[in-house]
Amino acid sequence: MTTTPRKIVFIGVNSSYSHSMLSYGFVRAWNEPFLPDHRWQLLETTINDDEAAGALAAVAAQPEVILGTAYLFNRDFLLRLLARVRALLPTTPIYLGGPEFLGDNAAFLRHFPAVTGVVRGDESSLHRIIAGDPDAPGLCRLDADGNYHDHGTAAMPDTTPIPSPYLAGYFERGKPFYQLETSRGCGGNCTFCTSSRSRGVRYLPLDRVRAELTVLAAAGAREIRLLDRTFNEPPDRAIALLRLFREEFPRLRFHLEINPARLTPELLELLHELPPGQLHLEAGVQTFNDAVLRTVRRPATAAKTATGLRQLHACGNFELHTDLIAGLPEQGLKDVIADLSRLIELEPEEIQLETLKILPGTPLAKRPPAGMVWNPEPPYEVLQTATMTATELHRTRLLSKIIDHYYNAPELRRLFAWAWRRENGFAHDFPLFLHRCGNPAIRVSPQKRLDNLAEFAAATGNHMLAELVRFVWLVNGLPPEQYGLTPHKTVRGEIHDAAGAIINRVRDNHELKRYFAAEFPFNAAAILAAVPTAWDHQPHRYLFYPRHGQRLGRLVEIAPEPEIKPANGPAPAVIAD
Numbered sequence: 001m002t003t004t005p006r007k008i009v010f011i012g013v014n015s016s017y018s019h020s021m022l023s024y025g026f027v028r029a030w031n032e033p034f035l036p037d038h039r040w041q042l043l044e045t046t047i048n049d050d051e052a053a054g055a056l057a058a059v060a061a062q063p064e065v066i067l068g069t070a071y072l073f074n075r076d077f078l079l080r081l082l083a084r085v086r087a088l089l090p091t092t093p094i095y096l097g098g099p100e101f102l103g104d105n106a107a108f109l110r111h112f113p114a115v116t117g118v119v120r121g122d123e124s125s126l127h128r129i130i131a132g133d134p135d136a137p138g139l140c141r142l143d144a145d146g147n148y149h150d151h152g153t154a155a156m157p158d159t160t161p162i163p164s165p166y167l168a169g170y171f172e173r174g175k176p177f178y179q180l181e182t183s184r185g186c187g188g189n190c191t192f193c194t195s196s197r198s199r200g201v202r203y204l205p206l207d208r209v210r211a212e213l214t215v216l217a218a219a220g221a222r223e224i225r226l227l228d229r230t231f232n233e234p235p236d237r238a239i240a241l242l243r244l245f246r247e248e249f250p251r252l253r254f255h256l257e258i259n260p261a262r263l264t265p266e267l268l269e270l271l272h273e274l275p276p277g278q279l280h281l282e283a284g285v286q287t288f289n290d291a292v293l294r295t296v297r298r299p300a301t302a303a304k305t306a307t308g309l310r311q312l313h314a315c316g317n318f319e320l321h322t323d324l325i326a327g328l329p330e331q332g333l334k335d336v337i338a339d340l341s342r343l344i345e346l347e348p349e350e351i352q353l354e355t356l357k358i359l360p361g362t363p364l365a366k367r368p369p370a371g372m373v374w375n376p377e378p379p380y381e382v383l384q385t386a387t388m389t390a391t392e393l394h395r396t397r398l399l400s401k402i403i404d405h406y407y408n409a410p411e412l413r414r415l416f417a418w419a420w421r422r423e424n425g426f427a428h429d430f431p432l433f434l435h436r437c438g439n440p441a442i443r444v445s446p447q448k449r450l451d452n453l454a455e456f457a458a459a460t461g462n463h464m465l466a467e468l469v470r471f472v473w474l475v476n477g478l479p480p481e482q483y484g485l486t487p488h489k490t491v492r493g494e495i496h497d498a499a500g501a502i503i504n505r506v507r508d509n510h511e512l513k514r515y516f517a518a519e520f521p522f523n524a525a526a527i528l529a530a531v532p533t534a535w536d537h538q539p540h541r542y543l544f545y546p547r548h549g550q551r552l553g554r555l556v557e558i559a560p561e562p563e564i565k566p567a568n569g570p571a572p573a574v575i576a577d
Contacts, residue, residue, distance in 0.1 A: 005039045008130065009063035011054070011081065012044045013074040020044070020172045022179045022227075023069040023098065025165020027123045030156075034127035038064075044172065047077045055084035065093045065130055070100040072357070075378050079112055086114035095119060095129055099194050100378075102361025105140040106148040117141035120361075121154030158202060166212040177223035177255075178216050182209050182241060186229035190286075191296045191363040192325070192356060195229050206240060213249050225255040230284075235264040242270050245278065255280045260308030261300035272315050279318035283309060286325045287335065288342050295329045296364075309346045320348040326396035327356035327382035329369045333392040337427050340403065344417050350408050353400040355381040355393065398431050401441040406453075411446055414528045415453070415472045419465055430456055447478055464522070471524040477546040480516045487514045487546075515545050 010028070012021035024042050032040065041061055045054040058066065058081075066085065070078055082094055097119040101108070105118050119126060121138040128136035138154025156162070162184070165171055171178065184202045186195035216224065232238045245254055260283045271279075287293060288302040312320050322343055326336045336353070343351055358365050358374040368374075371386030384390045406416040419426050433456045434440035444452075450473050457466035470483055480487055523536040 005037055006064040007062060008035075008038050008040050009058055009061045009066050010040065010042050011058055011066060011068040011078065012042055013054075013068070013078045013081070014044060014046050015073050016046055016048070018176045019046075020175045020178065021069060022165065022171075022181075023123075025168070025170035026163070027067065027069075027097075027126060028170050029163035029165045029168045030123045031127040031130070035130060038130070042172075045081075047074055051077060051081040052084060054081045055088070058085050059088045063089075063092060065095070067126070068094075068096050069098040070096050071098055072100070072359070072378050072380075075100050079114070083112075083114050093117075093130075095126070097121075097123070097126070100360060101140065102194055102359075103365055104360075105150070106142075109140065109142050109148065110146070119154060120150075120152070122156055123154075124156035124160075125154040158200070162202070162204065164208060164212055166215045171219075173219045175221070177225055178221050179225050179227050180209075180212060180216075181227045183228045183237075187233055188230065188297075188299050190298045192328070192359070193229075194359050194362055196297075196363055201233075203237060206244065209241065210244060210248065213244075213252065217249060217252060221252065223253045223255065226257070229257065230259050230262070231256040232258050232262055232264075232267060235262075235267045239267055239270055242267075242274065246274055250275060250278065253278055253280065255282065257282045257284065258312075259284060259300060260312060261304035263308045263311060268311050268315075271312070272317070274317060276317040280321065281312060281318055282321045282323065283312065283348070284323050285309070285339070285343065286323065287328060287331060288339050289331060289335050292328050292331045292335065306342065306346065309343075309348065313346060313348060319350070321350040321352065322346075322348040324351065324353045325356050326353060326400075327385055327388060327393055329364075329372065329385065330387055331385070332387045333395065336396050336399070340399065340427070341420065344407065344420050347417065349410075351403050353396065353403055355397060355400075357381050395431065398435070398440055399427070401443075402431055402434065405443055406449060409446060409449065411476045412449060412453075412472065415468055418468065418528060419453070423462065423465065429460065433459065446476070450478070467520055467522070468524060468528060470518070471520060471528065471542075474516075474518055474542075474544050475525075480518075480544070483518070485516045485518055487516045489514050515543050517541060517543050 010024045012024050014021055021044070028040050032038075041063075043054070043057050043061065045051075045057075066082070066089075068078055068082070078096075085092075086094065093116045094114060095117050096115055101118040101120050105120065108118065109115060117129065118140050119129065119138045120140060125137040125139070129139050133139075134141070134149070135151055136154075137151055139149075139151045141149050143149060162181075166178075166180075182204050184204075185200055186193070187201050189196050213224065231241075245252065256279060258281050285305055286296075286298060286300075288305065290302050293300055293302070309320070309322065324336070324339050324343065340351070340353065356374075357380045358368065358372075359380060364372075369386065371384070372382060373384040373390075374380055374382045383393060385393075406412050407420075419430070431440060434452060437452065437455070450469055454466060454469045454473075457463075457469060473482060474480060474485070519539055519541045521537065521539060523533065523538075523540050525540075525542065526533040527535065
C-alpha cells in the first residue's frame, strides 16, 4: 500500500517580483532530510498582489501544514492572507518564523488566532514542530485552554554545517539579484539591532561561498546582495572574499554592508584595486554623536567613521550608500541636522535617514529608555523620546524624504549640497517652504524639484541660488525656453554666431545637433564642481550642447575675452552624473 506524502506549503511574501525569499531554501534544505514522507511547495507572492488570490492558491495546493516567514515589510500582508486561509482551512496547522518573533510572542498569538504557533530562532527545530512535537526548541504556542508555552530559542550547534539552499537547487531562477550568507550573526552589540542576540558569528567556508556563487552565476545572476551584518569583520576574511569576487566572478555585482569605522589599510588598498562598478557599499553611520554611539553600544567613533567614509569615497570605483538614524537615545533634532550636514560634506552617492525602529527582541525593546514612545505595530517607529518631541521626529521624517528626493537625485545632488552647506537656515526653511506648497513627501519629477528650488530662491530673495538652479536646469537638458533661450542647430558640426562666423566646432561627437548659450553673473560651473572653488563675480558665458536622445550632452565655457575656447581644448565642465 502506497502512502501519499504529506504536503508542506511555504508562502513566501516578497517586496517585489525581483526579490526571492531566501528563508524557504534554508528551511527546506535543513529540515527535508528529517521529513522523508513530506513534499514541499513554494508559493510566492508580493505585498502588492491580491491577498485573496494568494489565499486561494494556498488552499488549492491542499497543504498538510503551512509555513511562512514574517518580516517587517511583509507581516501585515502575510497575516491578512493567512486569515483568509484559516477561514477556508480551519484545521490546517500554520507556523511562522522570522525576525518578527524574536521577542515575547504571547500577545501576538492571542491577537492572531489563525496562527498555530511561531518559532523564535533559526530553522533547526522546524522538522520536530511539523512532526507534532509540542516542546520543540523555539516553539511558542497557546494550548487548548489558552495558556502560553514558550520553548526558548531554536539554535543549531555551532559545529553543525548549515545546508546550502543554492547547492540544493531550492531557489527561483531568473531573478535579477540573489541574497547570500557568507556569515551568520554579528560581533557587535548595538542595542537597536536584532543581531545583538547572536552568541557570536558563524563564518561559512570560502569553498562553500565559491560553490554557491558558481551556481548563481550559471543561473544568470547579475547581482549578489550579501546578508552579512558587517562585511569587513574580520578584515582578513573580507579581503579573501573580495579577491574571490574580483578574480573568479568579475561579471557579478556585489552589494555589501560595511562599518566605515573599522577599515584597515590592506582592505582599503584592495578596495581601490577592484574593477569599477563591481561593488555597491552600504556604510552604517547611524550618527556622528559619540555620546549617542556609546549609549547604543555601537563599536565606532565619529572621527573614525568620518575618516573611513573619506577613504571609501576617495576610491571612486563604487557607489557609497550611507545610513543615518533619527530618534536614538540622547539624540536631539540638532544632532540629526548636524549628522546630515557632516555626511553631505563627505559627498556619498546616497544618504538614507531612517527613524529608529524598536524591533522585537532587541535590548531597546526589552529595556526602553525613559521617555521613549513608539508605535506598537509595524514598522515600530519611535514617536517621541526624552530628547526629541513628536513634532521634531516628524520633521526628521520630512527631512528624510527631502534628502531622498533632492540629494539622492544625481542631477540635483551638487546643487542641493551647495544650498545645504552655504545657506544659513536652509535645513529649516526649505522643508517649511515645501510644506506650505504641498506635501513634501510626494516624489515629483526632477523638473518639478528644480521648480521648487527656483520658487524657494525667489521667495527668499536668493539670487545666487536662483542662478545655480537655472544652470542645473540647462546643463541637464531641460527646456531652455523656461528661461527665454532659443536652441540653435549646428551646421556640419559647427556653431555659428548671428553673423555666420564659426565660433566653435564640434569635432568629437556628431550627435550634438543643437546648442544654446547662456550667461551667468559668476562661475556657475566651477562653483558646482566637486572641488571647492572661489567665487568669480564676472560674467561667464556657456554653450550647452544637449545630446540627441539623452538629457546630458556637453558644456563648454566661452571666455569673456574675444578669444574662443577651442573645441578640442580642456575637458568641459559637466556637473551631472
